[in-house]
Amino acid sequence: MSSSLATAHVRRPARPPGALVIEIEGVTKLYQMGEETIHALRGVSLRIHRNEYLAIMGPSGSGKSTMMNMLGCLDTPTAGRYEFNRKNVATMTDDELAAIRNREIGFVFQTFNLLPRADALRNVELPLIYAGIPAHERRERARQALEHVGLGDRVHHRPNELSGGQRQRVAIARALVNSPSIILADEPTGNLDSRTGEEIMALFETLYDQGNTIIVVTHEEDIAAHARRVVRLRDGLIESDR
Secondary structure (H helix, E strand, C coil): CCHHHHHHCCCCCCCCCCCEEEEEEEEEEEEEECCEEEEEEEEEEEEEECCCEEEEECCCCCCHHHHHHHHCCCCCCCEEEEEECCEEHHHCCHHHHHHHHHHHEEEECCCCCCCCCCCHHHHHHHHHHHCCCCHHHHHHHHHHHHHHCCCCCCCCCCHHHCCHHHHHHHHHHHHHCCCCCEEEEECCCCCCCHHHHHHHHHHHHHHHHCCCCEEEECCCHHHHCCCCEEEEEECCEEEEEC
16 A cells, blocks of 8 residues: 555544534435335434535445435435525525535536536636626636646646546536535545545645535545544444544
């Protein structure tokens, strides 16, 4: 094992938690697959505060992806309570959920989800366009976000002109540009080689040190080891939280 991966397993000190951002109480999620009912989550309760760096882990079928969709306001509970910044997600309209996703949650996906024909600046601008920010302001904020992740010299490069690690940095800049309450990363190193993956996790470390709240969903122990708190799911339940 490389020294960089070895040191990743040393749990670093956490910053003091801030205000409560997410509160999930007794949440269940059912899916109907033909005549079969799938119990993806079975009465899960979880609290996440500002200043946390949290990893959510679990094997296939554990409810990990459902939990990510729930936290990201991409789905709503079948039963139970989910509050985001003290607002009840379960009662929100589709438009209200979309507003929460755009303004309060910065998403980072395994597949980057970048527009192939748009340059880095335009890709990072997207959340600001949806938020109705004027063109001059959004370009400046997008440029600053790209500089923040070390891509100030790549603002006019399209995704096919960037390496995998650079594409993920563009995605992280896009996640940061609205100053969200949380950054939600789904397998953020899944399409990267181990060295590039470590560089991306080092960037997350820097973002955490700068005051961002980070939730990483992963099946990789080495990636989860960067977090200050690890929640493990199994069969739709929280198996451990420490």
